[in-house]
Amino acid sequence: MSVPAGLRAQIAADYTAIRPLAPPLVRALWVMPLAALALFAAPVVFNVRSDVAQLGWLVSWGVSLLQAAIGLVVIAAALRESVPGRSWTAPALTAWMALPALVVIAVTLVSWQMSVVPLRRGFWFIGALCLGSSAATALPVIALANVIAARAYPVRPAIMGWLLGLGGGLIADAGWRMFCHFSEPSHVLSAHAGGVLLAAIAGLAIALTLRRPAR
Amino acid sequence: MADPFDPLKDGDARPQLAQAEELRRLMREYQAGRFEAFDELYVLLAPALRRYLLSHVRDAAKADDLVQDTFLQMHRARHTYDPALPLTPWATDDVTAMEIPVRGEASAYAEKTDVRRALGQVAANRRAAVIQHHVLGLSFKEIAERAGIAETAAKLRSSRGIAQLRALLRPGKADKS
Numbered sequence: 474m475s476v477p478a479g480l481r482a483q484i485a486a487d488y489t490a491i492r493p494l495a496p497p498l499v500r501a502l503w504v505m506p507l508a509a510l511a512l513f514a515a516p517v518v519f520n521v522r523s524d525v526a527q528l529g530w531l532v533s534w535g536v537s538l539l540q541a542a543i544g545l546v547v548i549a550a551a552l553r554e555s556v557p558g559r560s561w562t563a564p565a566l567t568a569w570m571a572l573p574a575l576v577v578i579a580v581t582l583v584s585w586q587m588s589v590v591p592l593r594r595g596f597w598f599i600g601a602l603c604l605g606s607s608a609a610t611a612l613p614v615i616a617l618a619n620v621i622a623a624r625a626y627p628v629r630p631a632i633m634g635w636l637l638g639l640g641g642g643l644i645a646d647a648g649w650r651m652f653c654h655f656s657e658p659s660h661v662l663s664a665h666a667g668g669v670l671l672a673a674i675a676g677l678a679i680a681l682t683l684r685r686p687a688r
Numbered sequence: 689m690a691d692p693f694d695p696l697k698d699g700d701a702r703p704q705l706a707q708a709e710e711l712r713r714l715m716r717e718y719q720a721g722r723f724e725a726f727d728e729l730y731v732l733l734a735p736a737l738r739r740y741l742l743s744h745v746r747d748a749a750k751a752d753d754l755v756q757d758t759f760l761q762m763h764r765a766r767h768t769y770d771p772a773l774p775l776t777p778w779a780t781d782d783v784t785a786m787e788i789p790v791r792g793e794a795s796a797y798a799e800k801t802d803v804r805r806a807l808g809q810v811a812a813n814r815r816a817a818v819i820q821h822h823v824l825g826l827s828f829k830e831i832a833e834r835a836g837i838a839e840t841a842a843k844l845r846s847s848r849g850i851a852q853l854r855a856l857l858r859p860g861k862a863d864k865s
Contacts, residue, residue: 474738476730480756484763490721491767556768558778562836563813626765 494556500621501549507614511645512541514610515652522654524588532587536580537647543576544643548618551636551676555627566632573639573669580650581661592655600664603653607668608675611638611645615672619679630684631677638676642669711775719766730759733779740824777834780824806856814849821846 494500516522525533550569553559561569592599618637627633646665653665711732718725734755741758742751762779769778807815816835820826821842826834832842 474731474734476727476759477752477756480759481727483760484726485723488723488726488763491719493719493770494768496770556770557765558773558780559770560834562834564836625768626761 494625497549497553497556497559498546500552501545501618503621504545504548504614504618507617508541508545508644511610511614511641512537512648515606515648519652521651524590524654524656525651527588528584529587532583533651536583537651540576540580540647540650541644543572544640544647547573547640547643548614548637551618551633551640552622552625554629554633554636555622555625557626557628560628561632569636570639573643574666576643577646577666577669578662581656581658581665584650584656584661585658588656590654590656592657592660596660599655600660600667603649603660603664604667604671607646607649607665608642608671610649611641611668611672612675614644615641615676616679619676619683622680623683627680627684630680634677634680635673636676637680638673639669641676642672645672708774708776712771712773715766715769715775716771719769719771726763734759736825743823774830776826777830780826803853803857806853809856810849810852814845814852817842817845818849818853822850 522528522533547569550561554561615638618641619634622633622637646669649668650661650665653661655661711729714725714729714732718729737758738751738755741754742748745751745754769775807818810818813835817831820831820834821828828839828842828846831846832839835842837845
């Protein structure tokens with residue numbers, strides 16, 4: 474069975490040597506500058522949270538840096554998912570999707586335990602501000618990560634986009650929690666976790682928009 | 689069961705490992721700029737790919753077109769292949785993605801078959817194992833690696849899937865709706 478002449482000619486027309494894609498973790502590092510911007514934007518532009526001294530460096534910046542690093546690893550997982558033949562299995566996918574939720578819950582509880590700052594007034598207004606702002610901060614990271622992912626040929630773009638969004642959302646929230654003055658779990662688990670969820674929806678939407686035509 | 693992408697499945701006893709290594713070497717060379725490697729890859733992969741597609745579309749001309757589409761797709765996505773990994777799962781994902789048009793074209797035929805209907809009733813993880821092993825021809829080791837389970841669990845899923853399929857296809861049992 475030899476190559477049909479038409480196919481051979483079509484392939485020869487645009488054939489060049491190529492360099493294989495870099496490993497997912499390396500490609501995830503390309504979003505580092507925007508991730509750093511998302512992490513430091515709110516605390517630098519506005520201010521750091523009022524209880525930062527009570528939290529101490531480890532639970533304030535330390536935990537935020539760890540959360541952002543986990544967000545970057547989730548983005549790397551999404552970039553691996555984007556490569557044909559490297560799709561995650563169902564159990565692994567479940568773990569990747571549960572990880573951001575567990576991180577947000579753990580960070581919320583640790584912060585609440587170290588510093589109790591209840592939200593007494595303006596629950597909905599402040600909630601909407603935190604939700605919208607953290608999701609908006611995540612957008613540049615998610616958009617860039619989606620462009621990087623589109624270079625591969627994601628077989629399941631919706632799953633990949635959702636994971637990218639979760640990762641970007643985690644990074645943005647890691648910065649936003651350094652500005653938000655309230656540690657009350659009902660606020661953090663609705664507004665901040667909601668921001669991560671909104672980022673995941675944005676990631677999914679961008680991935681479906683950028684997906685390549687039917688193969 | 690031998691790999692369906694194994695051109696030597698009808699007789700040659702060369703170990704599968706050597707076959708996989710050869711495919712990997714050819715793809716690496718193709719990525720690096722040796723155009724002739726494509727011809728060799730085509731010779732190795734096309735017959736099994738055609739058999740697989742033919743089983744879906746039941747039309748030789750369409751199957752030939754889809755084989756060409758798949759190779760064109762593999763060519764365009766060649767930068768996504770990681771030379772450190774086996775070629776078959778990567779190529780299989782290309783074929784899986786090709787299933788979208790294949791299913792569309794074949795649906796008029798395929799959806800009428802009892803087997804397809806019965807397969808739809810088999811538990812998802814068992815169905816996946818049955819399709820990967822009996823249709824795509826992946827080894828149990830490959831299925832296990834992709835699903836993140838033990839090889840024995842992959843065998844169990846496939847055999848239970850087949851048993852369920854047999855039960856569903858017994859006269860009077862298949863869902864005729």
